[in-house]
Amino acid sequence: MSLPPNFLDELRLRTPLPALIGRSTKLTRAGRQWKGCCPFHGEKSPSFYVYDDHYHCFGCGAHGDAIAFVMQSQGATFPEAVERLAAEAGMEVPKATPQHARREAKRRDLNAVLDAAAEAFQRRLRLPEGRAGLDYLLRRGLSESTIRKFGLGWSGGGRGALAADLKPAGIDAGQLAEAGLMRAAENGQPAVDLFFNRVMFPIRDRRGRIVSFGGRILGDGQPKYVNGPETELFSKRRNLYGIDLARDAAFKGAPVVVVEGYMDVIALHQAGLEGAVAPLGTALTEEQLAELWRLTPQPILCFDGDAAGARAAARAAELALPLISTERSLGFVTLPAGEDPDTLIGKSGPQAFRSLLDAARPLSGVLYDMVAAHHPGGAPEARAALRHALEEAAGKIPDKFLAGEYRRALLDRFFASGRRSALAPRGVDRGGRSRPGPPALALPRPGIDPTQVRLEQARCLLAITAAHPWLLNEIEEVLGQIDLPDGMPHRLRTALIAWHAAGMALEAAPLADHLLSVEPEAFAWLRRTPRMLPAAAGPEALPKLVAEQWWYFFGRFRGEAALLAERQAAERDFAATGDAAAQTRLIRLNELIAAQRRGEMEDESTGGEVI
Structure with a gap:
């Protein structure tokens, strides 16, 4: 039974593992995971752990995802397990038709094309024509092992270079266009490369399969970065750069950090912060947030310390608000002015960035600042508008209990700001000096019993x-x-x-x-x-x-x-x-x-x- 990978990924996403496995064995919280006695072998001390997207028994070695659990625990075949889970998730299993079979074969072909292209780009980086790209990466402080780890390469200097490289392997221009590496021939014009004179960054999905590429031009050309177009394998809204490596790091307890670009991700990984990922040229999306929450309950979003960074943080907070729960939230880090993760680590070392992560602000704090920025001033009308906006923001949270806690936290800060204003000096004298306020009342304080x-x-x-x-x-x-x-x-x-x-x-x-x-x-x-x-x-x-x-x-x-x-x-x-x-x-x-x-x-x- 051949099913589209996108369907299976969506099915796994809609099937919370703790709830599924909790029907068969009692699970208790163990940090960010769940644990219990293994349902596959008799044990008295729990050694069976359940994570967001897989389970593992350290006693008998049982391991798998939701589909594997149904197969192992209920003796179901793969099609039967998929049918049962799909019914519970309200999904319809795609029928096995010749069209589906052809589409799946095509996807496999596209994966092979992208793998071949990655090898060609990596070879070119080591040729004389790729020397400028290699020098750029080395100047940015990347080690040889990091360059190999991320599969970085060079696109070639002339149009048609990639097609010429891959022609001996039987890959034609039409396949390259379907894979997002060339612009298809049209109006009598031949197909042309989408990437040339660029350092190449393979983009992988969460399972480590190459699904597209990004390229950075050297010099002053524009656009500086280009990502591949939408294809059957690649969606900018769903993918995150570095997600495959961050997934493994998050499993080991590393913080998951969202930064702006390819080089920020690579610099953080090289510095030992291997939970770093980045969006692909777009603002953070709901689909990307869902991917992040599959890795960790509280990913940390890292923004520049300028006006653009503040706007991006506000957009992310607004996007996340209707999606958060007691198990899913966000942390926020603002970088020093003029710095990005790459330059900060280069100047001050990895510990400087770790210190920022340790001081990450919660979503509630960023939300308050975002709302308060739209309602400045201390006049009663402005204060009333701010309070109304804060309550309205908290009301967007679906969980009513969590919304109540947010409302309380936001209003606590609102009232605290009012008390600080009341304690501020009332004015200044004609010489520009602060006028002293009235003397405090010396009221007797009751004794404490x-x-x-x-x-x-x-x-x-x-x-x-x-x-x-x-x-x-x-x-x-x-x-x-x-x-x-x-x-x-x-x-x-x-x-x-x-x-x-x-x-x-x-x-x-x-x-x-x-x-x-x-x-x-x-x-x-x-x-x-x-x-x-x-x-x-x-x-x-x-x-x-x-x-x-x-x-x-x-x-x-x-x-x-x-x-x-x-x-x-x-x-x-x-x-x-x-x-x-x-x-x-x-x-x-x-x-x-x-x-x-x-x-x-x-x-x-x-x-x-x-x-």
Whole structure:
């Protein structure tokens, strides 16, 4: 059964592997991947990992994509596996017709033509006529191994050079035109080369197959860079330069970075940053974003530090907004003025660029700047327009919970900017000096009662637990160990742990009824002034926020010394049992200790309105 590669690529893209494989074996998050016990051989310790586009078992060696998984797990043939997945994805399998067979044979022929052309370009680079191209690449700091790795070449100086090179192999001008290497003969004019006097850059798809070429002219000619035209193999909207190499690097944990051009990609790869890719002469497209998210949940977009770079960043943010989710976002890096990745690495070394990546800005920050740039000024009308535009931007996000978090982050910054404006000097005197503002009111500050603070922290911790009792699977042990204040907090904890030990349903409504019956006074205290509870105590809070805020309050109770002892116990527990709950507890404790040492624990808000 011969099917178009584009159809199979689309089928794989529409079939999320974690969801497919999760029907056969329980999967849990392991960093950016998922892991579980292998469904193909009996094992007690998980060694089966699922990535965005493939799976691999480090125990038995099972490996493949969505189609291979259906074949291996269900004993299906290739056509049967494709039919089943296509039905689930809402796709129609192309029928095997003579036309399809001819088209597939043609595609194979075009791949062979492009491979032959790449070899011819590489040979010419080493001939005397290609010396100028080779010197250019060496002057740009590329090593011989890098030139070979990327298959760089030279097009030849005269029209018809490529056709002459490939004629002995039986490749004619018509095939070269179909492959995007010549302009077809028309109106009585012969076919002509699209590339001449140019350094040649093979463009590969994500599987490493050459699908087109780009060429850079030497000297002052225009256009400086030319990409091949759209063909049966090549689409500028879908392809990214360097995607095949970046795919392997992302698998090993490298950051995926989107830069502007060929030489930027090559310079970054040579410097050890092998997750670099570039669009092909167009602004970033939805199809390219989809390719990037197949590699990593948060690719980083790198832009020049000028007005054009700011506009490009704004376009990318606007494009991504309706496409992001809790599993897919973007980071943004702005280069110093006058620099590109190639020149920055040449002047300051790879670490300078890595530092920029480490400081990448989130999409929310870039989005705020983009919207604020269209609504300048501090007048009430301008501020109202900015707030409306920020809420409208957040509303473009399909996930309503994520949209809510974006709305909150954007408005937090909006209100913070208003407070900064209010604190700014009101004016200047006639001599141009700032006028002092009115003296601050010396109002007495109320004293802080540590006992009351600790009691309120306990209320927040227990309120989150009662609102989301599924947490008890993860936190029962540590909840029982912390030193809660006597009285109502202690009684509520006892009731919560007893409920879990009895195997009751971990649902908020029946738990609330139970607490109301066994501890009515304590339950009333727990639910008092709900507006002063953290957002995680709300019934619709996202699980990620719930877990983060629960462990935050736990950290405030324990302190660093106790957390270190808790981590040692969790390490022993995880080493002895390999239990998923023990692993989660260990991860949470490591995050808490790191946050305390960075000083973040003191900055966290301990309360907020439940929404």
